[in-house]
Amino acid sequence: MKKLLPIFLLVTTLYSCRTNRIPNEEKDLLSLINRLNKKGSDDKLMAEIQNVYNSGYIKAKQRLDNYQYDPVPAKWDRLIAELEGIQRMYDIVNRNAYAIRMVKPVNVYPRLMATKDSAANDFYYYASDQLLLNTRAGNREAYYAFDKAMQYVSNYRDAAVKMKEAFDKSIVQVLVNNFEYDVLGLGSFGWNSLNGRDRQYHSNMIRDLGGQGSNSIPARFYDQYELRRNGKSPDFVVDLIWRNVRFDQNPDRNRTYNRSKQIETGKDTANKPIYTTVVATVYVTERELNATGDLNLIITNTDTREQVLWDRIPSNYRYTYEFARYTGDKRALDNNDLTLINRSNNQPLPSRDDAMGEMIRRIYDQTVNRIRNTVSW
Known part of the structure; x- marks a missing residue:
């Protein structure tokens, strides 16, 4: 963990920018749900909604399974991006009561929050170790790692105080x-x-x-x-x-x-x-x-x-x-x-x-x- 984190600090940022796009399934799903809300009910439309949701969920689930074996911290942004995508699909389907009963979308919000907490925890402890090195390079790593922890979980522990400490020591x-x-x-x-x-x-x-x-x-x-x-x-x-x-x-x-x-x-x-x-x-x-x-x-x-x-x-x-x-x-x-x-x-x-x-x-x-x-x- 200590060796890998400095290498991936920049990589995780770049990757998160790249994966924070709305997949085609989400766009299609949103369009179909909007049409369903106007019509009230439509079996053919509902079948399309089920197909689009299932396709998007299965693909995301496969990627999630693959990312579990990626090294930290690169895997955190990938896991979180996929879970956020699944949760957005859940929220889209949840706009229609009929669709929510028929599709039964998966609510991954608890898992998403737990994953963010694990990511924040990883970066927090890595930053704490770097701060103990008492070097300017270590303080820099600590500063950005504490910041990364708070990107996952707002006001995570005392990360804000530790960030200031790392800055002041540098x-x-x-x-x-x-x-x-x-x-x-x-x-x-x-x-x-x-x-x-x-x-x-x-x-x-x-x-x-x-x-x-x-x-x-x-x-x-x-x-x-x-x-x-x-x-x-x-x-x-x-x-x-x-x-x-x-x-x-x-x-x-x-x-x-x-x-x-x-x-x-x-x-x-x-x-x-x-x-x-x-x-x-x-x-x-x-x-x-x-x-x-x-x-x-x-x-x-x-x-x-x-x-x-x-x-x-x-x-x-x-x-x-x-x-x-x-x-x-x-x-x-x-x-x-x-x-x-x-x-x-x-x-x-x-x-x-x-x-x-x-x-x-x-x-x-x-x-x-x-x-x-x-x-x-």
Whole structure:
């Protein structure tokens, strides 16, 4: 039992999702009972009901007999699913007094409840054994096994209290260090260069991970100040180091295109419009900033000094700015042309601070999720 349960915890969940469907017999039986309720009585219809019920019951009974020999805990979900199916057929037939007398469906409710209780009991004692191991892996197994027990029987014994105990015993303290910049050739660029924006992202990251009050995963997250203030020692340390950062401003790119348009310039002697073709040439200048970099996300277990995660998360930011001038007849231009022409040719590109802040923003959610998944169970 102790060896098999961890292997099957996930399997039982997947299997229960797969077997919780209404068999064809149940659908057919429901349709027939509804027809019988409308007619009052019908021998032919009753014969169909008996055949459908008997067929469904025999198949379910055969599967039940086979599942008895399956290993635990996989067999519990299978047994319960079949018993629930039989009970649903009983409830369907029970909607018609005539049908209940003729078909005599089997009420398996007591057996269903007893089976659920046996399943809950199995998982409860397995979870209790895992909790005694006093390891984080054991606590995790215990947490989900206690939860599984309560899925079978609501409020089973003290499983809810034991679940909380398993969760609390698994809580780890996580230090999330400030962003660092391992960037050569960029002068003083680094911490504090983003006008406090990277500090804000760092603060938001700790908040979004759950801070010191997370109830979703057994971990508490701190910056260096809060860790010292609370007198905690970290179980995991998260380092956020930017490397291979580049800010490339390419030479201006120029392109030219022509516009032409027929406009009404007068009327002829017959009062018909006279059209004249006007033309203009638009000269567009495009300026571009390309920023790229890799965030190295390193998570270290302080007890073993093992780097449990070292991920390189690439990010990039591309900004383009276009402006234009023209020659020729302005009447040939459209609104898009005028928008470009009205732009300033002295508009500065985003600063390195702006570009770096944008690169952090673009991988922010991904970074938070990787930290959470690594230090969680």
